[in-house]
Amino acid sequence: MLELKNIKKHYQVGDTVTKALDGVSVAFRRQEFVAILGASGSGKTTMLNVIGGLDNYDSGDMVIDGKSTKTFKDSDWDAYRNNSIGFVFQSYNLINHLGIIENVELGMTLSGVSKEVKRKHAEDALKRVGLEQHMNKKPNQLSGGQMQRVAIARALANDPDILLCDEPTGALDTETSVQIMNLIKELSKEKLIVMVTHNPELAHEYAGRIIEFSDGRIKSDSKPHIEKEKKDQFQLKRTKMGFLTALKLSFNNLRTKKGRTFLTAFASSIGIISIGIVLALSSGFQKQIDQTQSETLSKFPxxxxxxxxxxSKNPKDALGSDKGSFSKTKExxxxxxxxxxxxxxxxxxxxxxxxxxxxxxxxxNSIGYTRLVHMNLLRDVDGEVKPVSFSNDANKSGGSMSSAMASMTGVGVSSFPTNADGSASDFLKENYSVLSGDYPKNETDIVLIVDRNNSTNINALKNIGMDAKENETLAFDKIIGTKLSLISNNDYYTKLPTGNFVPNQDYQKMYDNKNNKTLTVSGILRVKSSSTMNLLAPGFAYSNELTSKIVAENETSDIVKAQKDSQNNVMTGEALDEMTKESTLAYLGGTSIPNSIMIYxxxxxxxxxxxxxxxxxxxxxxxxxxxxxxxxAGTMTDLTGGLMDAITYVLIAFAGISLVTSMIMIGIITYTSVLERTKEIGVLKALGARKKDITRVFDAETCILGIASGALGVGIAFLATFPINSILYSMTDLKNVAQLNPIHALVLVVVSTILTMIGGHIPAKIAAKKDAAIALRAD
Ligand SMILES: Nc1ncnc2c1ncn2[C@@H]1O[C@H](COP(=O)(O)OP(=O)(O)OP(=O)(O)O)[C@@H](O)[C@H]1O
Structure with missing residues (x-):
């Protein structure tokens, strides 16, 4: 069934050429027990490896069941080893991190046999070699003879046609050797057994045919066989190892080296930890910046x-700013x-x-308007009706610096933006909290604004007629509920026969007028954060709606009509230019156009x-x-945002370097692991593993390591945010700056996995390329 035709295999090391096989021609029967004897170095193992497809011959041909192997591709040899060949080595070559049963199953795992069938075959094979009692042990819990039985069971499990044994009893005592030889002899009734041995007695006692080797040639053959010409009857089933199997294999391997795996994962997670922390910090800072931004915007609409x-004026054109040469003209x-x-x-x-x-x-959703309209206000102060005003100025005439500034910058105004329905806007809710009463609900609701110390402007209270003293404290309920009467222009001003208008003096009568609107102090509001102080000036604040209502009502009043028609002030009679006429009209509520608009x-x-x-x-x-x-606010935008981005990029670059370092480390560690597991690679190949499968095993290992180091890194980075936050809090008063975004965490694990797999892939490729024959000779 198997025939070698003039097989040559030469090894060249430096200038010396070793003719390991020097024209070997031999044929084997389908069932026989062939022992190969010969001096050390005579080429026995090489022939076994050639027969087993572990080593390729240089010239000649090997014919299996009538099929020449000259045109065999790698995948054909892999399938051949898996389907047709069982190997038994002197040093057993079991994979220590797998259980006995898994060792026996390995060949079938490679050929994609289903789990149940695999288990059944493995158990049958182990029973056959007399190991049913020890099925659940690990290789290192067995004696040498038992280990060799496991190796034989492994070779048998896939039911190969040919069993190749390289000094199977070389490491065993006489008694155990006899048992193993009996077992092999038993198997030779159904299979072709080719056994290399140094022991002529054993060979003569058990083998049916003895071939003697010398210097790469056959010296004698006790029972030569001449193979008949045959039609090609050879059939192969391709092998294939799934990634899951590879994962399981690698996981088991890593499990046996828990400490080392943990250290490796930890060392390579350092890059992930640093990136995780940088991301946590930068997104935390970004949040802080966003918050500052929105506060800034409320402060500077x-x-x-x-x-x-x-x-937009170019500052270079400014008078006096031109530097450099001096003019020489005399003008x-x-x-x-x-x-x-x-x-x-x-x-x-x-x-x-x-x-x-x-x-x-x-x-x-917040737009504020200031209007210069004057409110005609009266208040009953302890039984006496007095004219009062909403103003923070010490002298009631108004028009101070501060209110001029307020209308330019939008800071320190008295009217707050309202929603379309006149209710308190988000602006108030976002920036002010209620100390007493409630947010304003109606346009006639007035609020008192206080700073974080509950202080407010004394003039505000004096100007509504309260008897206020410096540093005096007032209970909330003394203020809440205070009522003021808003009088329309027509009721407030009287036209004199001269045509001039003057305010009425009978306050009580005006106060009792049913047309009046009643304004109520409905709440005391305090700034939420110190940075938004002076958004609204401490003192009384009212809604946009109120001022626009007053304007709407007074636009058609007699005094406004008269003022519109006159170039003189209708109250004082003084002449007005366009500008002052406009502001007088605005003061009287004659114009609906706001003086300034604030957009938040x-x-x-x-x-x-x-x-x-x-x-x-x-x-x-x-x-x-x-x-x-x-x-x-615009001037601050680019500064804070851009700076933060720059810092983040620099930090990420540094963290990236540590990530690359850990990737290289993973590469080195995988490479060491490849060296360590050379034997295992040989065994896997002997069992029919493809190059791809070997790569897969190592890729799977780095995949596990990558996930582990990613998860570990993210975990540590997460834990590190707690001390970092408490340190930052004690240093800067900023709370919870470092926050690891779960999406970032996930991305980091994925990145770690991908990078470690890349780092480990090259050593994995090296592993796959390893010559199986050499790998098996390795110690
Ligand atoms: N990879 C290799 N590179 C170079 N020379 C090799 C290689 N493998 C084997 N040889 C040489 O080929 C010859 C045959 O080796 P082989 O292992 O087949 O002999 P052997 O008869 O099995 O010896 P032993 O009984 O000691 O195992 C030896 O001289 C060995 O040095």
Whole structure:
């Protein structure tokens, strides 16, 4: 059934050529027990390896069941070893990290036999060699003879046609050797057995045919066989190891080296730990930045006021800023100062107000308006009705620096943005908490704003007629519920026969008028965070709605009509220019156009969209018709965001370096593991494993290591966030900065797995290329 025709196998090392097989021609019967004798180095093992397909011959031909093997590809040899050959080695070559039964099953695992069939065959084979009592042991729990029986069972399990035994009793005592020889002899009734031995007695006693070897040639053959010409009857079933099997094999191997596996995983997880921490920190800082951004935006809204500065002016043009050469002329050049040049008057009109109202509420749901309208307020102070006002100024006339600033920057205003229905907006809820009472529900609800120490402006209370002293404390309920009467212009002003208007003096009568609106102090609100202080000036604050209602009501009042028609102030009679006429009208509630508009976007990104929207309005308009806004928060954006990104990139780069280092380490460790497991690779090959399967076993091992080191790294990084957070908290007052995002964690595990697999793949390829014959000779 098997015939070698003039087989030659030469080994060349340096200049010396060893003719391990030097023209061997021999044929074997389907069932016989052939012993091969010969001096050491005469080529016996080489012939066995050639027959077993572990080693390729240089020339000649080997014919199996009528099929020449000259054209065999790697995959054919793999299948041949798996289907037709069983190997038994002197040193057993069992895989120590697998149980006995798994060792026996290995060949079938490679040929993809189902689990049940595999187990059955393995048990049968173990019974056959008399090991049914020891099936659940590990190889190192057996005696030498028992181990050799396991090796024989393994060789038999796949029911091969040929059993190749290389000095199977070489390591055994006489008694055990006899048992093993009997077993082999028994098997030779159904299979072809080719056994290499140094023991002529054993050979003569048990073998039916003895071939003697000398210097790579057959010296004698006790029972030669001449193979008849045959048709090709040879059939092969391809072998294939699944990735799961490879994983199981590697997992078992790693399990036997728990300590080392843990250390390896830990060492290679260092890169993951550092990246994990960097990511946790940077996303934590990003959150902080986002929060600061939204606080900054509430503090510095986009503000559109009547008079503004053009921020786009080129600072180089500024008067006095030109450096370098000096003029030699004898004249003086006259120039407008930079600040005057930059001054821009915004012609805010109804169109623009409507345009602003159309801003996508998703970008900004808080828009505030300030109006210069004066409120005609009266209050019953201890039985006496007095004119009062909402103002923080010490002198009631108003128009101080601070309110001018407020209308320019939007900081420190008294009117807060409201939702469309007039209820308290997100703006108030986000930035203020209720100390007493409630958020305003109606347009007539007034709130008192206090700072974090519950202090408020004393003038605010004095101006509504309270008898307030410096540092005096007032109970909440003394303030909550305070009522004020809002009088319409027509009821408040009387027209004198001269045509001039004067405020009525009969306050009690005005106070009792049924047309009045009653304003109520409904809540005391405190800033939530110190950074948003002075958003609304401490003191009384009222809604946009209220001022626009007052304007709507007073726009048609007699005094406003009269003022519109006159170039003189209708109360004092003094002459007015256009500007002062406009502001007098605004004071009387004669204009619905707000003095300034504050837009509070939700975040920096939305702010950009809002700015784009505002810029769109100015497109194709002359400079003087453009409406310019001021965006103080804008100057801070790029700084914080960009800086954070840069820091994160640098840190990630460093962490990346440690990741690469650990990847190289995994490569080295896998390589060592390859060296260590050389024997196992040989055994796997002898059992019919393809190169791919060997690569798979090692890939599987690095895959497990990668997952382990990724999970370990992420776990450690997660644990590290706790001490890091407490240190950062004690140093900076920032809470929970380091936060590991679960998605980042998952990505890191995946990255670790992929990188370690890449790192381990090259050694795995090296392992796969290992010559099986050499691998098996390794110690
Ligand atoms: N990979 C190799 N590279 C170079 N020379 C080799 C290689 N493998 C075997 N040889 C040589 O080929 C010859 C035959 O070796 P082989 O192992 O087949 O002999 P053997 O008869 O089995 O010896 P022993 O009984 O000691 O095992 C020896 O001279 C050996 O040195």
């Amino acid at each position: 986009i503000t559109i006021s009547k008079v503004t500065t053009d921020q 003086v050049t006259l120039k407008t100062s930079d600040s005057d040049k930059a001054q821009h008057t915004n012609n805010i009109n109804q169109d623009y107000v409507d345009y602003i109202k159309k801003i996508d509420p998703k970008l900004s 976007p939700n975040n920096y990104k939305d702010k950009e969209a809002v700015l784009d929207y505002l810029d769109a309005f100015n497109k194709k308009k002359d400079k003087k018709d453009q409406i310019l806004y001021s965006d103080l």
